Every structure is written in structure tokens, then in C-alpha cells.
Amino acid sequence: MTSAPIAAVTGAEGFIGSHLTEALVAAGHRVRAMVQYNSFSSYGWLETLPADVLDHVEVVLGDVRDNGSVRSLVADAETVYHLAALIAIPYSYQAPHSYVDTNVTGTLNVLEAVRHLEVPRLVHTSTSETYGTAQTVPITEDHPINTQSPYAASKAGGDRLADSYHASFGTPVVTLRPFNTFGPRQSMRAVIPTVIGQVAAGYHTxxxxxxxxxxxxxxxxxxxxxxxxxxxxxxxxxxxxxFNAGTGGEISVGDLVRLIGKVMDTDLDVTEDEQRVRPAASEVMRLVADASRLRAATGWAPAHDLEQGLAHTVEFFRDPANLARYKTGVYNI
Incomplete structure (x- = not known):
């Protein structure tokens, strides 16, 4: 009997990474999950996964900024999913060097390891923020790159490295560019958990x-x-x-708040906090995906509409044990 294929995941402890780990196990993979080293030996959101999922997960502490950590992670893997990144846009204004170290140099380390250890497939994670404000809609993969924050620039740098390694060395890399992902376990740096978390904590403004x-x-x-x-x-x-991954629908933040209020059966008032507003030239005003290339290549299509996804997210945040993990009363950058 052959053993299950190994999928290595960087950033596995995070929001999307933990959900991907679950999905990989459900699809029959063993997962080697890299969690950024910390002195608490915390495995992040992986610690909340069911025991029958974790039975198929090997957690390793490491750092994508370290060559040795990455090489150990990807050895013998059939596929590497590279999700590790610094992601908060406001913090990238304060610590741009950190974003280059993780999102550019870290990606370079993953590419080098995959190349030299001859891993059959690398999935590199991009972001819709690399497009900047939409010049044409919906946004296809041929839309110009216009990086309006240090975060976006660092992610675009990783994307260009991935492209160059495929062109130069035949590295078997594919880039997935998700649009704004949301759901259970997302951090308060994003708008949907910010709104739902504040309401769940009892705020009405x-x-x-x-x-x-x-x-x-x-x-x-x-x-x-x-x-x-x-x-x-x-x-x-x-x-x-x-490949873009998105629904093809768009909603303004203001309309989103009203929809969340509907889902949570709550009337909401909104006040603007100046520290939460991006610099004018850095704000991306419009993002909406054309994911037809991904659909044509793989058959993928979203299975949840926005309101369904919000209902699942509300259920998560209304659990007191989950809400207790968050600081709803402060600005999380």
C-alpha cells in the first residue's frame, strides 16, 4: 500500500493556511505544516483543528527567511503551498524591511529549495492588491500591476521571482492570486471580522x-x-x-456593513477612525475578479455566496471561546 502524498504548507498556522491544511487532509494528503518559530511553541489556528485532522499533520517550527528551515520542510514533498507572508497593509507602512525579508527573500528561499530538491509542484500565493485600483473591470490576470503599498510591492516582488524561476529554470510553479478572502479565523486587521467581532462583543457603533x-x-x-x-x-x-481566485462580485465597505447588520439582525452605526484610513494614493478603491482562467483550467468555482459565507463567519465569532481570542476594542493593524 502506498503512503499518502506529502503536501508541505508554509504559513499553515494562519487563517487561510489552517483551512488549506484541513482541505488537504480531507483530500487524502499528509501535511507537513510550517509554523513560524516562537518561544511559546504556539501552533496558531492549527491548535483548534479536530484531532482526526491533526493525526495527518506534522507540525514543524521554522521560518521561510531561513534556508535550512525551508529545505527541511519541502524535502520529499509532492507539492508545496507557499502561504507564509506578512499581510497587514497598515503595518507595511511602518516596517517595510520586514515585508521584503519575508515576502521577497522568503519566497526566494522557497523557490530555491523547490528547484534544487526537484519538488514536482509549487503553488505560490499572490494577492489582488498587486493590481492596485482597477483600471478595467473585471480584473483579469493581464491587468497592469500597480503596487500602492509596501505590502503590495513585496508581494509583487515574490510574484516576479516565481515567474522568473519558471522561465529560467523550469521550476514547476503556479501562482494563485486570491481576492479578498474572509471567514472563520481571520484576523481583526480585515474589515469583515472587524465589523462582526465588534457586534459580537456588544458594540452597536x-x-x-x-x-x-x-x-x-x-x-x-x-x-x-x-x-x-x-x-x-x-x-x-x-x-x-x-490565476485569479474570486467570485466576480463586488460590494462597497458601506454596503457590506449593512449586509452584516442584516445577517446579525442588528442596526449598525458607523464612525470613521482616521488612523484606519490609508493614505489617499495608497488606497485601492476597486477590486473585482475575473476568475474565468482558473475555471477553464481546473473547473473551480466558489460554492458559497457572500451572505452564506457571512453567516458561517458570524457563527464562528458568536462562539465566546473564539471571540475571546480577539481584541475587538482596539485597532488591529
Missing amino acids: ITLGDLRPTRDFTFVKDTAQAFLAVGTAPAATVEGRT
Whole structure:
């Protein structure tokens, strides 16, 4: 009997990474999950997964900024899913060097390890923020790259490295570019958990930044399936290519707040907090995906609409044990 294939995941302790780990196990993989080293030996959200899932997960402490950590992680893996990144846009204004170290140099380390250890498939994670404010809609993968924050620039740098390694060395890399993923376990740095968390904590006046930008929100379980789709598709259909993952729908932050109020059966007032507003030239005003390339290559399509995903997210945050993990009364950057 052959053993299950090994899927290595960087950033496995995080929001999307933990959901991807669950999805990989459900699909029959063993998962080698890299968690950023910390002196608390915390495994992040992986600690909340059911025991029958964790039976198929090997957790390793490491850091994508360290070559040795990465090489140990990817050895003997059939597929590497590279999700580890610094992600908060406001913090990238304060600590841009950290974003380059993790999102650019860390990606370089993953590419080098995959190349030299001859791993059959690498799925590299991009972000819709690399497009900047939409110049044409919906946004296809051919849309110009316009990085309006240090975070976006660092992610675009990793994307360009991934492209160059495929062109230069034939590295079997595919890039997935998720639009705004949301759902259970997301941090309070994002708008949906910020609103739901404040309401669940008893606030009726919600503190936010700019209400005008529009986003294409994708439920996290659908994003996890998009990763699986590109990680398991035939090489000829995906390698060396970039794929958007989004719903094709958009909603403004203001309308989103009203929809969350409806789902939570609560009337909400909103006040603007100046510290939550991005610099004017850095704010991305409109993002909406064209995911037809991904659909054509793999058959992927989202299984949840926005209201369904919000209902699942509300259920998560209304659990007192989950809500207790968050600081709802402060601005989380």
C-alpha cells in the first residue's frame, strides 16, 4: 500500500493556511505544516483543528527567511503551498524591511529549495492588491500591476521571482492570486471580522476606515479549494501561469456593513477612525475578479455566496471561546 502524498504548507498556522491544511487532509494528503518559530511553541489556528485532522499533520517550527528551515520542510514533498507572508497593509507602512525579508527573500528561499530538491509542484500565493485600483473591470490576470503599498510591492516582488524561476529554470510553479478572502479565523486587521467581532462583543457603533472602496469577497473554504485545484491540476494546464481566485462580485465597505447588520439582525452605526484610513494614493478603491482562467483550467468555482459565507463567519465569532481570542476594542493593524 502506498503512503499518502506529502503536501508541505508554509504559513499553515494562519487563517487561510489552517483551512488549506484541513482541505488537504480531507483530500487524502499528509501535511507537513510550517509554523513560524516562537518561544511559546504556539501552533496558531492549527491548535483548534479536530484531532482526526491533526493525526495527518506534522507540525514543524521554522521560518521561510531561513534556508535550512525551508529545505527541511519541502524535502520529499509532492507539492508545496507557499502561504507564509506578512499581510497587514497598515503595518507595511511602518516596517517595510520586514515585508521584503519575508515576502521577497522568503519566497526566494522557497523557490530555491523547490528547484534544487526537484519538488514536482509549487503553488505560490499572490494577492489582488498587486493590481492596485482597477483600471478595467473585471480584473483579469493581464491587468497592469500597480503596487500602492509596501505590502503590495513585496508581494509583487515574490510574484516576479516565481515567474522568473519558471522561465529560467523550469521550476514547476503556479501562482494563485486570491481576492479578498474572509471567514472563520481571520484576523481583526480585515474589515469583515472587524465589523462582526465588534457586534459580537456588544458594540452597536462600529469603528472603520473609508467606506467607499469595493472588494470581491471570497469565502475561505472556496479559496482553499482554489489552492487544491491548482496544486493538483495537470502540469500542462497550470504551471508557469497566474490565476485569479474570486467570485466576480463586488460590494462597497458601506454596503457590506449593512449586509452584516442584516445577517446579525442588528442596526449598525458607523464612525470613521482616521488612523484606519490609508493614505489617499495608497488606497485601492476597486477590486473585482475575473476568475474565468482558473475555471477553464481546473473547473473551480466558489460554492458559497457572500451572505452564506457571512453567516458561517458570524457563527464562528458568536462562539465566546473564539471571540475571546480577539481584541475587538482596539485597532488591529
